[in-house]
Amino acid sequence: MCRPHVVAEEIEGEVIAINLESGAYFSFRDSASVILQRLLAADATPEEIVQELSARFAGQPEEIERTAFAFLRELESEGVIATYEARSQADSTGAAARQTRPVADRSAYAVPVFEKYTDMEEFLLVDPIHEVDVSGWPAVEHRDST
Amino acid sequence: MASAPRAGTVPGPTLSWERRFDRLEERCREVAFTNRCVKCSLAGRTFTVAGSAEAQGWLLRPLRHLAGAAGHQAPLEILIGSGADPQVDALSDVALDHTGQGTSVVRPRLLMGDGRALIGGLWPDVGMLGLLHRQRRRALLWIRDVDTIPAADAATLLRSVVAWWLTGTTFVVTHAAAVAGRRGAALLAGAGGSGKSSTATACFEAGLSFLGDDSVLCGVSTAEAFSLSGCASLFSGDLTRHHSSLSPFAGASPGVEGKVFVDLASAGPERVTTSAPLRAVVRLTIGDGEAGLEPASRSRVLTALAPSSLFNVPGLDPGALAGMASLIRSLDAYELRLSGDRSEAGRLLRDLLGAGSP
Numbered sequence: 001m002c003r004p005h006v007v008a009e010e011i012e013g014e015v016i017a018i019n020l021e022s023g024a025y026f027s028f029r030d031s032a033s034v035i036l037q038r039l040l041a042a043d044a045t046p047e048e049i050v051q052e053l054s055a056r057f058a059g060q061p062e063e064i065e066r067t068a069f070a071f072l073r074e075l076e077s078e079g080v081i082a083t084y085e086a087r088s089q090a091d092s093t094g095a096a097a098r099q100t101r102p103v104a105d106r107s108a109y110a111v112p113v114f115e116k117y118t119d120m121e122e123f124l125l126v127d128p129i130h131e132v133d134v135s136g137w138p139a140v141e142h143r144d145s146t
Numbered sequence: 147m148a149s150a151p152r153a154g155t156v157p158g159p160t161l162s163w164e165r166r167f168d169r170l171e172e173r174c175r176e177v178a179f180t181n182r183c184v185k186c187s188l189a190g191r192t193f194t195v196a197g198s199a200e201a202q203g204w205l206l207r208p209l210r211h212l213a214g215a216a217g218h219q220a221p222l223e224i225l226i227g228s229g230a231d232p233q234v235d236a237l238s239d240v241a242l243d244h245t246g247q248g249t250s251v252v253r254p255r256l257l258m259g260d261g262r263a264l265i266g267g268l269w270p271d272v273g274m275l276g277l278l279h280r281q282r283r284r285a286l287l288w289i290r291d292v293d294t295i296p297a298a299d300a301a302t303l304l305r306s307v308v309a310w311w312l313t314g315t316t317f318v319v320t321h322a323a324a325v326a327g328r329r330g331a332a333l334l335a336g337a338g339g340s341g342k343s344s345t346a347t348a349c350f351e352a353g354l355s356f357l358g359d360d361s362v363l364c365g366v367s368t369a370e371a372f373s374l375s376g377c378a379s380l381f382s383g384d385l386t387r388h389h390s391s392l393s394p395f396a397g398a399s400p401g402v403e404g405k406v407f408v409d410l411a412s413a414g415p416e417r418v419t420t421s422a423p424l425r426a427v428v429r430l431t432i433g434d435g436e437a438g439l440e441p442a443s444r445s446r447v448l449t450a451l452a453p454s455s456l457f458n459v460p461g462l463d464p465g466a467l468a469g470m471a472s473l474i475r476s477l478d479a480y481e482l483r484l485s486g487d488r489s490e491a492g493r494l495l496r497d498l499l500g501a502g503s504p
Contacts (some may be wrong), residue, residue, distance in 0.1 A: 009448070011448050013445075014443070014473075120453045120454065
């Protein structure tokens with residue numbers, strides 16, 4: 001589900017994801033890290049992700065589903081994941097979360113968030129790199145020196 | 147005025163990258179003194195450098211400490227040509243010209259080739275074209291005017307070629323400095339301007355061994371650091387304020403970023419080492435109080451190391467991120483808060499790594 005130009009690694013429970021096209025990179029912890037790890041490991045559906053969150057965190061099912069779907073939309077708009085198809089909120093509110101039985105000793109659910117870093121993005125904007133195919137330089141946008 | 151690309155200079159029908167490589171190799175061999183090639187060793191691999199006398203001398207200056215010893219793997223042959231040459235301009239579809247503008251001295255502005263057997267880059271701001279053919283184990287560099295490229299930038303221009311050659315699951319080229327002591331080496335990670343060069347130089351002055359101030363090759367599974375340069379690049383102000391004893395070993399002309407070349411391999415050859423086992427990775431931050439060294443999370447250190455490493459060498463296998471993460475998992479992680487006095491950082495890292503040779 002992560003887009004091809006996004007690379008990511010989990011380390012000590014935190015996921016670092018780098019968008020190789022834009023230069024933006026992201027840090028995901030806690031519930032956000034769980035979501036990214038599910039996306040990386042098994043190309044999970046949004047419903048499966050909500051089930052995983054419900055199994056690991058204690059929270060209101062409707063809130064988990066609503067905030068997880070909102071988080072996935074954020075990832076989509078940031079170009080981290082491809083477009084996903086979630087069932088309409090009206091039809092499915094809480095349905096995915098309710099499929100998972102509560103487990104004891106779960107930590108409290110916190111709304112998933114990420115930190116975004118743009119220092120490399122600015123670097124690329126100032127000094128872009130173009131990939132050229134066999135037709136060479138004229139294939140990329142260029143300016144007239146006169 | 148910046149040199150803009152010229153359309154319409156493609157030589158006849160579109161040439162494949164293989165043919166462009168062939169033609170550039172012909173031009174390089176015409177000017178290179180291949181019977182005077184210099185053999186170097188890097189991470190058990192051999193590479194040879196042959197080129198016109200001026201180009202060879204220019205490129206080899208930061209690599210002298212790697213010369214002589216031969217590795218046991220099949221070598222990479224690096225051929226260097228130089229001069230204003232319309233034939234080479236046609237191959238790169240743009241006139242190679244040193245404009246002295248832009249910030250791209252450390253990385254190419256154009257990435258070319260098929261990304262597998264053949265990969266290349268064009269550094270229009272410094273007038274350099276570089277191509278690597280992995281199957282033929284051969285790299286070609288063409289530099290329009292060696293005299294216009296400051297020595298401080300020579301090692302960074304070679305970095306991309308070495309990274310394309312070696313980076314994979316076994317090695318990664320990191321955008322980091324590295325120093326070593328009796329207990330092992332530390333990678334010093336941080337974006338440009340975070341103090342990598344001045345900290346590595348302060349460590350050198352404090353008695354630690356120097357492996358590099360900007361790029362270091364790392365063995366992923368072996369957790370080793372390999373030097374890619376025996377020189378440091380320092381802002382001239384930093385050289386005057388903090389490292390004045392090294393002034394006799396500094397180059398005269400600053401590079402594009404205003405840094406001067408300091409030949410540490412001449413200043414203290416016994417303290418410039420070619421490799422060392424890694425023990426730690428350190429994230430550098432600029433503070434406004436006393437210097438301090440504290441344990442840090444590995445994720446925080448990966449965030450400091452990986453993005454700039456990947457973006458400084460375009461064309462790397464994205465698997466390089468996994469390599470860096472794997473490497474960091476095997477190391478102790480620290481954060482070093484720098485004060486205005488870099489010698490404090492040198493003392494802290496000497497305490498961590500132990501005085502003496504690795």
